[in-house]
Amino acid sequence: MSTAAVPLVEVWRGSLLESVHCGHVAISDARGEVVEAWGDPDATIFPRSSAKMIQALPLVASGAAARAGLSDAQLALSCGSHQGAPVHVDAVSRWLAALGLREEALRCGPEASRDKALRLQMIRDQEAPTQLHNNCSGKHAGFLTLARHLEAGPEYVDPDHPVQRACLEAFETVTDRTSPGFGIDGCSAPNWATPLAALARAMAVFATAHTRDDVLSQAAARLTRAMQAHPVEVAGEGRACTLMMRAARERLSLKTGAEGVFAAILPDRGLGIALKIADGATRASECAIAAILVRLGVLDAAHPDVARFLNAELTNRRGLAVGDVRPVTGLAASASQSLKSSRA
Amino acid sequence: MSTAAVPLVEVWRGSLLESVHCGHVAISDARGEVVEAWGDPDATIFPRSSAKMIQALPLVASGAAARAGLSDAQLALSCGSHQGAPVHVDAVSRWLAALGLREEALRCGPEASRDKALRLQMIRDQEAPTQLHNNCSGKHAGFLTLARHLEAGPEYVDPDHPVQRACLEAFETVTDRTSPGFGIDGCSAPNWATPLAALARAMAVFATAHTRDDVLSQAAARLTRAMQAHPVEVAGEGRACTLMMRAARERLSLKTGAEGVFAAILPDRGLGIALKIADGATRASECAIAAILVRLGVLDAAHPDVARFLNAELTNRRGLAVGDVRPVTGLAASASQSLKSSRA
Numbered sequence: 001m002s003t004a005a006v007p008l009v010e011v012w013r014g015s016l017l018e019s020v021h022c023g024h025v026a027i028s029d030a031r032g033e034v035v036e037a038w039g040d041p042d043a044t045i046f047p048r049s050s051a052k053m054i055q056a057l058p059l060v061a062s063g064a065a066a067r068a069g070l071s072d073a074q075l076a077l078s079c080g081s082h083q084g085a086p087v088h089v090d091a092v093s094r095w096l097a098a099l100g101l102r103e104e105a106l107r108c109g110p111e112a113s114r115d116k117a118l119r120l121q122m123i124r125d126q127e128a129p130t131q132l133h134n135n136c137s138g139k140h141a142g143f144l145t146l147a148r149h150l151e152a153g154p155e156y157v158d159p160d161h162p163v164q165r166a167c168l169e170a171f172e173t174v175t176d177r178t179s180p181g182f183g184i185d186g187c188s189a190p191n192w193a194t195p196l197a198a199l200a201r202a203m204a205v206f207a208t209a210h211t212r213d214d215v216l217s218q219a220a221a222r223l224t225r226a227m228q229a230h231p232v233e234v235a236g237e238g239r240a241c242t243l244m245m246r247a248a249r250e251r252l253s254l255k256t257g258a259e260g261v262f263a264a265i266l267p268d269r270g271l272g273i274a275l276k277i278a279d280g281a282t283r284a285s286e287c288a289i290a291a292i293l294v295r296l297g298v299l300d301a302a303h304p305d306v307a308r309f310l311n312a313e314l315t316n317r318r319g320l321a322v323g324d325v326r327p328v329t330g331l332a333a334s335a336s337q338s339l340k341s342s343r344a
Numbered sequence: 345m346s347t348a349a350v351p352l353v354e355v356w357r358g359s360l361l362e363s364v365h366c367g368h369v370a371i372s373d374a375r376g377e378v379v380e381a382w383g384d385p386d387a388t389i390f391p392r393s394s395a396k397m398i399q400a401l402p403l404v405a406s407g408a409a410a411r412a413g414l415s416d417a418q419l420a421l422s423c424g425s426h427q428g429a430p431v432h433v434d435a436v437s438r439w440l441a442a443l444g445l446r447e448e449a450l451r452c453g454p455e456a457s458r459d460k461a462l463r464l465q466m467i468r469d470q471e472a473p474t475q476l477h478n479n480c481s482g483k484h485a486g487f488l489t490l491a492r493h494l495e496a497g498p499e500y501v502d503p504d505h506p507v508q509r510a511c512l513e514a515f516e517t518v519t520d521r522t523s524p525g526f527g528i529d530g531c532s533a534p535n536w537a538t539p540l541a542a543l544a545r546a547m548a549v550f551a552t553a554h555t556r557d558d559v560l561s562q563a564a565a566r567l568t569r570a571m572q573a574h575p576v577e578v579a580g581e582g583r584a585c586t587l588m589m590r591a592a593r594e595r596l597s598l599k600t601g602a603e604g605v606f607a608a609i610l611p612d613r614g615l616g617i618a619l620k621i622a623d624g625a626t627r628a629s630e631c632a633i634a635a636i637l638v639r640l641g642v643l644d645a646a647h648p649d650v651a652r653f654l655n656a657e658l659t660n661r662r663g664l665a666v667g668d669v670r671p672v673t674g675l676a677a678s679a680s681q682s683l684k685s686s687r688a
Contacts, residue, residue, distance in 0.1 A: 005364075011603070011624060013527030016537050018390050019603050019624035020349075022366070046362050109661030123467045134661060183357030184666040193360050259355070259363050279623040280355060280363035317453030317478060322528040 004040035005278040008288045008331060013323035021284030023277040025292060028200035029270060030208040032176055041197035045276045046183055048191055048257030052139050053079040053223045054174055054202060058166035059142045060219035064149030076230035077138030079223055083236035084113035084133035092132050095141045099148060106131040107157045108140045108187040136187035159190045168192055174202035186258060196274045199263060203272020206265045224265050227253040240286045243305035248298055262289040266298060283325050287312060291327035295334055348384035349622040352632045352675060357667035365628030367621040369636060372544035373614060374552040376520055385541035389620045390527055392535055392601030396483050397423040397567045398518055398546060402510035403486045404563035408493030420574035421482030423567055427580035428457035428477035436476050439485045443492060450475040451501045452484045452531040480531035503534045512536055518546035530602060540618045543607060547616020550609045568609050571597035584630045587649035592642055606633040610642060627669050631656060635671035639678055
């Protein structure tokens with residue numbers, strides 16, 4: 001993978017380049033045609049949490065979501081990597097209660113809240129993190145809802161469980177590829193690998209889903225809208241996905257994944273984006289996806305909630321500005337701007 | 345820098361490669377002859393904290409350390425990035441008191457302790473981190489000791505302050521290069537850039553210092569011995585530098601730096617090693633330096649405190665093994681082993 005990766009993000013300290021992040025980007029339409037790419041669009045990647053909206057497809061398409069009366073906010077939570085703030089923990093807790101289940105039914109494992117105030121409060125109160133605080137607990141509440149609908153057993157993260165078989169079928173349908181295999185994710189669910197361009201194609205399938213009538217497309221369209229309408233449920237206050245979805249100048253559903261992945265759905269363009277930083281760094285994936293979205297005109301580089309990712313100032317322990325994280329020259333420039341500068 | 349970097353470390357999930365870390369390594373003798381290299385040994389890097397033993401040279405060579413009666417443990421602390429455990433915080437506190445100074449004299453800024461028990465206790469007690477907890481507070485206590493000896497002012501991190509001018513002179517002497525410039529480090533001290541091979545050469549100057557009689561060499565030899573004799577002061581319990589120095593089968597002084605840097609002093613070989621992961625990842629720098637030291641026979645791959653860095657198991661939030669961080673094939677193999685496997 002690394003040999004074909006190209007520099008996307010630079011880390012500067014003073015007037016010297018200190019570190020570089022390489023990666024791959026694919027922008028695709030729904031037929032799978034790659035309209036623009038950096039690095040190797042055929043690189044096989046684990047989408048990690050960037051595939052959560054794909055994993056939520058069977059929840060909606062099966063009728064399980066309708067039967068359980070799930071709201072758009074709950075669907076956004078099922079597609080989200082929330083930060084375990086009270087708003088998220090309470091919502092998942094109520095969702096499980098409505099299913100007649102308790103925290104013990106989850107199989108995602110406990111994780112400390114990423115909401116600073118709550119995390120510190122729990123340390124002070126000597127409260128241990130629970131599975132509700134796990135950033136994947138909304139996805140898992142969705143899995144449990146589908147498991148009940150399918151009348152399947154409690155071990156819903158087993159790759160052979162009907163829930164995971166349904167997720168794989170949806171994944172291979174929207175990526176239009178047979179997955180070469182899976183890894184076990186941080187939350188214990190199987191995570192299926194696919195070429196980067198196939199993940200971008202899947203995002204374009206979501207982006208164009210509102211133009212089609214089949215059940216899977218209707219499910220994709222509803223999840224896309226739910227993410228747009230509930231950016232806090234997808235991540236949380238201060239997080240990249242939430243802030244960039246809010247800052248978008250057109251419709252955008254955006255989802256990060258561990259190890260430097262981003263997936264973006266652009267309904268107004270009918271396009272999908274998939275991005276992987278080869279070394280897995282989040283500081284680089286956030287900068288690079290901001291740059292690509294600025295390049296496409298979806299984000300405004302001057303918006304403060306875009307600028308903070310596009311050009312992240314590095315400060316030290318005395319609060320002094322010591323450097324920044326920035327996209328490589330030209331990455332954030334629109335095609336017409338690039339043309340102009342190459343002619344200058 | 346990135347184009348010449350070569351893959352050094354791989355991150356696997358299940359049976360698939362998920363992420364890759366590229367970088368540069370130089371092994372040099374004291375004349376500056378590179379005996380083995382990966383990537384670009386001429387890549388300009390910031391050594392960050394891996395240069396702390398160089399920054400401590402004027403402290404000893406000037407006579408300031410002797411005048412203040414500094415112990416080897418204190419000298420190791422001046423070369424260290426400690427984790428702010430009680431043993432470190434108390435030692436720096438006593439050191440400042442002996443100088444008639446208080447925490448306010450430091451210019452490193454406050455940092456939360458990296459010692460988990462202390463960090464959690466301070467949160468429970470609503471105690472704010474102080475500058476004593478900063479991983480660089482030992483280096484800064486050394487700076488203050490030198491500043492007093494030089495009868496210089498309190499703003500000892502200014503690049504034009506006599507302390508920093510002395511550090512630059514020592515840096516350019518042992519690297520045998522004029523530095524192209526500095527950046528401001530996390531602790532606010534200037535950090536001077538140099539080619540990777542020049543940092544390796546500097547480490548070899550330390551490694552051979554015990555064979556020479558000049559004042560700077562005697563200072564280098566004493567700091568090298570102090571680091572070896574006091575591995576806890578260099579980092580702390582559970583940390584890579586401390587554990588690998590203890591596990592070494594011969595004399596080894598080892599120092600990490602932010603943004604994926606390691607520097608190693610091998611007195612029995614008369615060699616120095618410098619390593620930079622291009623993307624700045626610590627998980628990769630720890631794995632790669634372990635591999636290089638195993639390759640050279642300095643570390644035993646089977647030692648548990650080596651194996652944990654050489655082949656770091658990744659576990660998820662339910663404690664399941666989901667993958668590992670490992671060196672690229674052949675990196676940890678000795679030259680004779682490489683030969684054997686290439687013939688097989």
